[in-house]
Amino acid sequence: MKKKSPLLKIIGSIVLLGIGVFLGKSFFGQKNVNTVPIPSTMKYRNIGLSNDNTDVASHQGFTGKIIEVRKGSSIQNAVKEAIPGDLIRVYPGTYSENVYIDKDNISLQGVVINGEWPTLDGKKEINDAFLYSGNGILIENFKIINYKGNGVMGQAGNNFIIRNNWIIDTGVYGIFPQYGKNGLIEHNVLSKIADAAIYVGMCDNVDVLHNEVFDNVAGIEIENSRHCLVENNYAHNNTAGLLAFVTPGLPIKTTFDVILRNNFVVNNNHENFGAPGSTVSGIPAGTGILIMAADDVVVENNIITGNNNTGITIVDLATGAPKANDPNSEGNPDRVVILDNIMFNNGNAPTGEIKAIMLTQMDTKGPDIFAYGGGSGSTIRDKNRYRTFGLDNYGIAQMTDTKDIPTLMTPSPVPPRSVSKEELGELTYYGVCAGCHAFGNRLIGPPMEIIQAIHQNNPQGIVDYITAPKNLREDYPEMPPQDYLSHEAKMAVAEYILAMKD
């Protein structure tokens, strides 16, 4: 017995070891690895085929006259002179002014000669270089430096093109269209912006292509906007490279249908210098891509490397912006799709919450992809490629690529709402004239049937009168001139008044 026992013990322990290894392998070991054959996105690359032209901005293309602005004169004076369809060409020189464009279909084009750029210099005293509210605005080939607010800011204004601009330290944002539909932002170089270099805010159908953004807090930000394509941009050394998110408390509540494709998102490790209280001031340095509460975001074929916190962070509002609350903002990122991306060398020095969470996983590095909080329906094409955290409930992506979507701009320019002459007359009558006039009775001014009798078949008579009224009646107060109405509105309302029956 005593002699046998060592042998038995050895055999027994070998058997036990074998069982242990078997059990360990089957319970804890790698499961079958599902690899994807060839990433289909390798087969195409949607760059180099820039098919935009001024038709994006207007139906007619360039139709008007050319106004030239040279050193020593003012761009704003040219805008004042311009009418829709005109092109303003600005020659090299320094222009320290705030240019505002409250007209439609105006093109502003810098002319670069011998490396000399037309330069708008805000001297850290002027708020914004370009402010526009019109539709069909084109701004290209400008160097814009040292403003306090924005390089280019749009408030409403559809069908815009902002391209080939070189923007350095223009305050809060570099290029910031707001409330616009159908726009193109391409081939701009932006740096040293204290919030987002390119900020697409509350817009629809915007393509952001071929831009370089660096040394900013946020590189390219798609916020509370829908149908945006961010493609072939080079975002490096920002605090965060590309962002798609929902900010609560804004009047437009959603971000969805965003494609982040073919971008270089590299070494975004800049210290965060965002203004205290701003949304971006809370973003940890080293964030390659941030998706917060945005839905239907596709991340495809990007090169995402060297971002020290994470390559991609996907969070809900409760995690990403826990202070703000808006019961009308749905805070979960749903149906995010991660397709094939090249990711390595991310997460070398995680910070803050991500560092703490990774330490609970016995990991001192941040992951390539980090997901935390709510959200459903998100998928990934090949999870095994990346170091991930929080992607347990991500299924396999149902799509392989987005090659059939060359652009998310609208197929043709957003048409202005067409108002017939009759309708314009009606709107002007009820919106303006009805304050003092009515059909059938006297208000402040005479009843409409008296005016009809005076100006029978003569709308021009009414137009002349309302432009420069002469007090014809002692028993009525003098009418204020309505010269602010456009000629079309004046003629339309004159005809409307003459046609009124009751």
Add this chain to the structure above:
Amino acid sequence: MKKSKFTLKLILSGLLIGTLAGVFFSGQKSTPYYPVPLLMSTCPPGFKLNANNECIARNLYNQYAITNKAGVGGLKSALPEVRDGFSPQEIDLGRYLFFDPALSADQTISCATCHDPNKGFGDGLPVSKGVDGVNLKRGAPSLYNVGYLKRLFWDGRATTLEEQMLEPLFSKEEMGNTPENLLRTINGIENYQKLFAEAFPKRQRDELIALSEITRAIAAFQSSLLSLNSKYDQYAHGYDKALNKHEIEGLNVFRSFVARCAECHTPPLFTNQQFAVIGTPEPDGLALDPGAEIPYKDKSLRGAFKVPSLRNIAKTAPYMHSGTFKTLRETVQFYTDGRGHAVPEGENLLIHWHIWEPNLTDYELDRLVDFLKTLTDESFKPIIPETLPSGLRTSKSST
């Protein structure tokens, strides 16, 4: 037995006929105690009457495409959806009710006491006064363009005008009435019986006036209060000369991302209708008003108020929810004095991200005030009734 029964029946029916005839003839003969004109059959300015006897809002902002439901944007942007479709009669009946102190318990306070058309539909006070002159908590907001608003009260606790007005009507501190007493009062006024019959023709004869009819009529009138023809609007519609150099400079400060005024006071209504915590001080002696924290039971909304429209702002001093700033100049100064500079010690308010330190110059602040004054338009101010159905005097004629 049979005979006596028959006689009784005869006497009873005779009495009944007599009484009915008496009532009928006396009704015909009696003249209204206070004669009032019949209700208007035409819409107020800014509205077109359609074939269904509904007043539909028509103004120059209807020329612009609707690109978002919130009705926010730039100069040539569509307005949010408006409450319209009321009949001219409902609107005009609402006008009488609005100015009639008969709606309050002691018959001294009407809606117009705090929403005075001669004071921009506010009352010019830091905080409004209720029954017996008691100071209320907040200032009376202007009612211009209120038909476009989706939330009412400073803290946004009501979503319809009908819901909103129940509070001042039946609050002990404000108009002090009760639903029972209000209905008793209005039903007891013969003029109102006639006017309600005219404004609500589908109701049954002799049906009593209902609270929902009173609130609908007042909501109809309030929704008709428009201010969309200011100098700013002329500029927005394309007339460059409507604003002078200083006013345009002010507009550009207003919409710049340095001052950021337009981020919350967004054209064309000059409000984005959201909540914002901006951390204004309360007047001396008043504790911090928790604002929307209370109705929404949400600590992150402590000190939050609905962004007010700025239309006719020059007519509605003093400013902020408790009237802490007397002038527009003081008000714009607040925004450049530092993020959270007036937050009381011990409070940790989640100040809105747009409140920062824009370092606006005195020159820029003056231009902002110049611009704000271009938002004035009272060309559609309604006519205050000279005679009220109750026979009471409009509360305004007493002051």
